[in-house]
């Protein structure tokens with residue numbers, strides 16, 4: 792079913808999490824026994840399915856996307872995978888309109904994907920949402936290897952690099968950058 796979701800992602804021009812990072816998201820969700828997870832940027836549901844695979848069967852994934860066509864594809868992927876409807880809340884809307892409505896310190900894991908221009912704002916919201924011991928994950932943290940190359944100073948690379956820097960400098964967090972997929976930046980909230 793992941794394969795179909797990935798094919799739909801290609802059809803809709805919406806890049807999906809790469810398998811290495813997806814598998815790691817499952818492992819992190821399982822290690823945290825994550826019952827409450829937020830995903831910013833649902834796409835066609837590829838990362839959502841990886842997360843759901845790692846979460847306990849009573850865990851609920853809240854996933855947000857402004858593109859209705861993407862959310863529709865994700866809902867199809869969840870149904871194909873046999874995910875019980877009560878396990879997902881797929882919310883249409885701009886994440887910065889939706890995230891402030893979610894409860895402080897109530898979530899085990901927040902995945903920030905979506906749009907690099909909004910990463911910094913989404914990470915700030917994620918930190919508010921996480922319980923102590925919870926994890927924020929930023930997908931695409933290597934941005935095709937460009938983040939690690941100091942000669943690359945285009946706008947998106949600089950934005951993604953800056954998000955990594957700010958997470959590493961944040962005293963509230965214990966960060967780790969894992970070079971799986973396109974780079975998964977994980978940071979545990981103390």
Ligand SMILES: C[S@@+](CC[C@H](N)C(=O)[O-])C[C@H]1O[C@@H](n2cnc3c(N)ncnc32)[C@H](O)[C@@H]1O
Nearest residue numbers: 806807808832834836837838858861904905906
């Ligand atoms: C790269 S895809 C996410 C892929 C998903 N993580 C996966 O692995 O299947 C990015 C998604 O973010 C959504 N998006 C676009 N602009 C956004 C914004 N400003 N904030 C958050 N998400 C946005 C897009 O509609 C798109 O569905």
